[in-house]
Amino acid sequence: MLLSPPDVGPLEESYLIRALRSGWVAPLGPEVDAFEREVAARAGTAHAVALSSGTAALHLGLLGLGAGPGRTVVVPTLTFVATTNAVVYTGAEPVFVDCDPATGNVDVPLLAALLDELRTAGRDVAAVIPVDMFGACVDYTRLTPVCAAAGVPVLEDAAEALGASHAGRPAGAFGQAGVFSFNGNKIITTSGGGMLVTDDGTLADRCRYLATQARQPVPHYEHTEIGYNYRLSNLLAAVGRAQLRRLDRMLARRRELRERYAKLFAAAPGVRLLAEGDTGINCWLTTVVVDPATAGWRAGELAAHLHAARIETRPVWKPMHLQPAFAGTVGAITGAAERLFTDGLTLPSGSGLTEAQANRVLDAIASFLEARA
């Protein structure tokens, strides 16, 4: 049983066939335009640009904000590698910031101190990329004024957070731009795809232009700078539109699963849910954090028990500052991300999980907990 497999069915099939039969196959078309409008409406932004991946959206968002050689971008050490890779693609230098252990999201006071330090050191910071970890929004009520005071734009990595919110505002809408992923394991999927959302029309136009080989608006092929082939295809956008129609039901199913996990683990000492109490969470991946001294067991033991029952779990991301690819990269590191990497475990959370499958996972966890009570 997988952690978060694609949840697709007859609606996606009918949308895809309709798009195929319409003749709009290669590559842009009305499904892309409609998908952009619909995602922008969901995120509460004025513009959206459909792209081939969340990574492409991060890359173009950073270019649009002026990231490049000689500049610095602050990224969480606790994230998926794509966040950091996108910074490196631009030629800018990533600097890591550690997380709040309660949520896994950026430690805002630490970020404030880091931005001060970077300014004192004469570093030119192009952007901060907060990541809405596992579908729980960063505390933007605190982060936004910190970045505004430092004069640094925010690119929200909401790859995992479509449908989440903070203080009543949807994920994706908090920075100068936000990014969603529609990769196969995300809350909705286009099999592969992403979207940049923003209120800034100039930024949206710049990203759209860079995503189509930076082609000048003239009949012949004229290029004054380097671009990319990053647009989403019309066929995949059709799948995304079907998924979007089902989004609220899929969110409800994930929430139901999270609540069942919460109930089960509530009786287990030394175990908490990551981002416990966050009512705006989209419940993308429910994650437990185990304090081995209190629990009497380690997250890895539960993972091994579930693996034996053919149930997939994953550790929380291995922090970026521990990755050989980023050896030598500096940052403000407290050890919080490292502890979550050791003590955290993500559990099967897919909206397509049947009742029988959910019961099987919960029974397997219950038997593990009983054996250790």
Ligand SMILES: Cc1ncc(COP(=O)(O)O)c(C=O)c1O
């Ligand atoms: C936090 C985060 N950022 C970026 C990405 C990249 O998205 P994609 O796989 O669509 O390129 C992902 C997911 O894959 C992610 O989880």
